[in-house]
Structure formats: structure tokens, C-alpha cells
Amino acid sequence: MSVGSQPPQTNGIAGDEVVVITHEDVDRAHDRVRVSEARAHRGFFHGARLLWLLVGPGILVMLGENDGPSMLAYAATGAKFGIGFFLPFVVLTFVMAIVVQEMTVRLGAATHRGHAELIFDRFGPFWGWFSMIDLALGNFLTLITEFIAIRAGLGFFGVPPWMAILIALVILYAALMSHRYWTWERITLAAALFNLVFIPVALMTHPHWHAVRHAFITWQPMPGFNKDTLLIVLADIGATVTPWMLFFQQSATVDKGLTTKDIRFGRIDTVLGAALATAAALATILATAPLFAHQMGADNFQAAEFAQALQPIIGRFGASLFALGMVEAGIVASITISTSSAYAFGEVTHKPHSLNLPMGQGKAFYSVLTLCAAAAAAIVLIPGLPLVYVVLLVNVVAVLAMPPALVFLFMLVNDREIMGDLVSPPWANVLSSGVVFILTSAGVLFGISIIAPNIFALLGGK
């Protein structure tokens, strides 16, 4: 790299304007040259190469959201309700995620700005800080739960908590060491694909395929309408659509250098990520469904307890895979969520924020990223903290914080001044309004279930 780790340099003059080229620009340009070369040729091989070069943010965000609390939510769903309503419901939540995340791809490709930066610039710091506080709080709580999942998952193998946390932090730091977005993305993608380990685990339980088919066709059996069901509904929604995903995918789209020409591939990337994440989520529900069949109470189960409970059914090897899947979910999410916090911090403070930055130029970016992760990890090691409440509620908090975040996204993606002709078409607005309505209604129902639980009994629940 000829610019190396030097500070930004004035390299030449274009017209009357002095063009300043940075290390980040050069790295991104190299990535774009490869994309241009692949695009210049026709044929299956070049098409596949183009797809390979352009996928990343969508798969990462979707598999990243299959994180510790999400996988626990799916495991609890299977153990509590078995095969039924929640299988098609989880597919529906991923469809909602596609609708939402596609908007961030368009926004990032059209404006080349991160989500936090756009909110601050277009709506001003007053609304900008509100959304940043939502993001920072949600991200930090979620990060804590990722380390809880890692600790519990590795605990299954007898790894002491401090070592489990240290292993996770070393992996997170190792992924950053390349100081290159492309390398970071490929390392994290490779780790994220391990999320699919839940599929063989599900197959080991010999799922009742007839019941699975019946559930997808009829959405039956329906669970009773009560507080527990509502908590699982919210947890499953929060397992697929959360504010950090908006910030992460838009910033990653910008950092990767995608342009409006790449939007189609950004969409494919998002759908592909959602398909993989859906497969892993459904597999987790199927994997723990035998616990429902055996009437095992799985309330307040953590990752290790699920693995232990499954061991008599799928053996030590299957239970180990389940525990490793939980560890992977926590590690990948801790990488993507801390990166999302660092991107947002850089965008708001106008400090350099890119995974293409050398350490010297990106001190603030890398410091925020590692400090967020380290602080969350340290909290998990404090003995006696009631961490179980954080795990149970983090997805609920994500659902509650989603409608305000979505309205900002909705307004930005319909803002013709910044989007030009890429504003959302009416059908996309109808779909995204539907998502806002579903999320807000779920939140309101949750609030009613807490404040006035008797109303549920009146409506026929328990």
C-alpha cells in the first residue's frame, strides 16, 4: 500500500479543487477496481465473482442478529411451544427484517453516509442524540448478553468464565487486526456461517416433518393468548429486527464502497442473509422442540442448560454443537454490534470511522469498538449480578426502540433531496408502515400485559 499509514496527503489538483487522498480512499478504490473488473465481463463465473465481491453487509447483519439472546429466544420458543405457530411466525419476522434492511442498503448506496450521520445532518442534533442514546443503550445491553451467551456456551465445556471472555475478546481484536474492511468482513462472514451448526443439531432430533409442514400451512397449533406467549412473540421479533442492524448495515454498505449500481446485489445480499438466518432460527426451534414434547420446563434456561437438557436426546456431540453454536452467535454479534457503535460514534463526532483505517488514523474508532466490548465483557464477570433479566428483556427493549428508529429511516428513505429517484416506491412504504404498525402494536400489548394483566384473562387468555 503506497499511501501506507501516513496521514491524509494532498496529492494533486483536479481543476481548482485540491484533492486529498487518504489511506481509506485507496483501500476502498482497490475494492472498487475488482468490482469494476468483474462487472466488465459477462458469464456465470464473472456474475458469481461479482456476487462474491458485493455480498457481506446483508449476510453479516442477518447472521449477526442471530445472536446470543436471539438463539436463546428461539430455543425457548421450541422448548415452550414445540412445533406450531412460531415456525411461520419466525419466517414472517425475517420478511419484516428484509423490508427494513433493504432501505438501509439504498440509503447507504445513494448517500455514501452512515445512518447516524444522516439523522444528525437532516434532523439536527436534538433528534440525533435521542436516536444515539437509544442505540448506545440497546447496543450495550445486547453486548452484555452476547458475553453471557459466550460464557455459558463455553461453560458447557468446562471453560472458566474469565477465559471464555478472554477468548471472545481476542477473536474480536484479531478480526480487527487486518485494518482492512474486506479482510474483516470475510473473517467475520466465515465465523457467522458457523451459525448454521444448528441445522445438523435439529436433524439429530429427528423432527416430526409432518407437523412442520402442517405448522407452515395452517399456523397451528396456536399458543394461548397470555403474557408468556406475548413475551416470546416480542423476543422473536426482537431477535430479527433491532436498531443496531439499521446503523450497521448502512455504515457497512458505505464502508464497503457500494454505489447505486450495486443496489441489486445489496438486495440479494440481504435476502441471502435472511434466508440463512431463518434456516438457523427454525433449526433452533426444531432442535429444542423435543423438550416441549418431554414437558421439560425450560423457563430461565441459559445456553448451557439447553445443551445439557438436549444431551440425552442428541448425545454429547449434538449438545456440544448446540453449545458451540451459542458461542459463535455471541462472538459474531459482539463483533458486529461493537462495530455498529463505533461507526455511529465516528459519524456523529466526525472522527475517521472505517475498518480500512490503520490504527494510527482510527484511534477513536478502534478505541470505542474495543472499549464497548471490553466494558460489556467485564460486567459479565461481576459475580452475583442478576444477568438473567438482561437476557430476557434485551430483545423486548429492541422491539420497543424499533418504531422511533424506523420512522427516521422511513423519512430518510423518502427524502427526495438526498435519495433522488431512489426514494421508496409506494408499495415499499406500505410494507414498512405495516412493520412499524406490527412493532408498535406488539409493544403496546406488552405494556398492557404488564400494567393490566387481568385484561388478558378477560380476552380469553390465562
Added chain:
Amino acid sequence: MAREETQNLEADRNLVLSSLEHDQLVRAKKHHIPRRILKGPELAVLWTLRVYLLFMMAVVVYQVWTAAH
């Protein structure tokens, strides 16, 4: 050595200018996008959702408190 470095810098500059869109350059991102003036209904929606979120967070805190006790 200095000449080689200059040639490399020139090559980088050409590479960047030929493969990135102008507003993808780090330098270009230092310019702020102009503020949008929010209309009454937009402000009403934003405030409603803000109040909704604060209220629901209070509900969550209440639930954690009751569960802990």
C-alpha cells in the same frame, strides 16, 4: 526513493479518482448535508414515538423491579 514514493502517490490518486464516486471520498464526507425543516405532522409523530418509548422503558424497568422482588 523519493521519486518512487511520488510515483506511487500519483498512481494512488489516479486509482482513487477513477474508481470512487466523488462523494465517496473521505474529504467529501466532511461537508454536512443541509438540515431539513420538519413539518408539524412529522414533529408530532416523532414526539409521540419518543413519549411511547420513554413510557415503555418505564414499564420494562417496572417489570424488572417486580421480577427481582
